[in-house]
Amino acid sequence: MLKNKQRSYLRSLSNKMDPIFRVGKEGITDNFLKQVDEALEARELIKLAILKNSFYTAREASDAICKELKCDGVQCIGSKFVLYRESKKKPRIELPQV
Incomplete structure (x- = not known):
């Protein structure tokens, strides 16, 4: 959290x-979730x-x-949204300590 x-x-x-994925009329399929999962592992923030x-x-x-991939929703504005999940193999983004 x-x-x-x-x-x-x-x-x-x-x-x-820029958005790297777009959700269209096909919705959120297993293949789409797999691609988003791989992108989150590689980039952490998409x-x-x-x-x-x-x-x-x-x-x-x-x-x-977020429910399927256990990631965090950062922001939703209009038709765009941002997701974050720390990489298991090679973390790139260092979050500020609270």
Whole structure:
């Protein structure tokens, strides 16, 4: 569980990021979750977008993915959301201590 200071730090890191995945009309499939899981392991912090033809809102998609992959939702704004999970093999992002 992220603290407010840590969440704020991760939001600042994600400001200039572009979404690397988009949730569309097919929704959140097993293959999609596998790709997001691999990206979280490699990058730790990723931004995703919701397409207009999706049946999910950004908050719903973020909650569903976080539940499945045991990651933290950092931010949801409009049709974009940011996820974070510390890498098990090689952590890259050092969170501020609270």
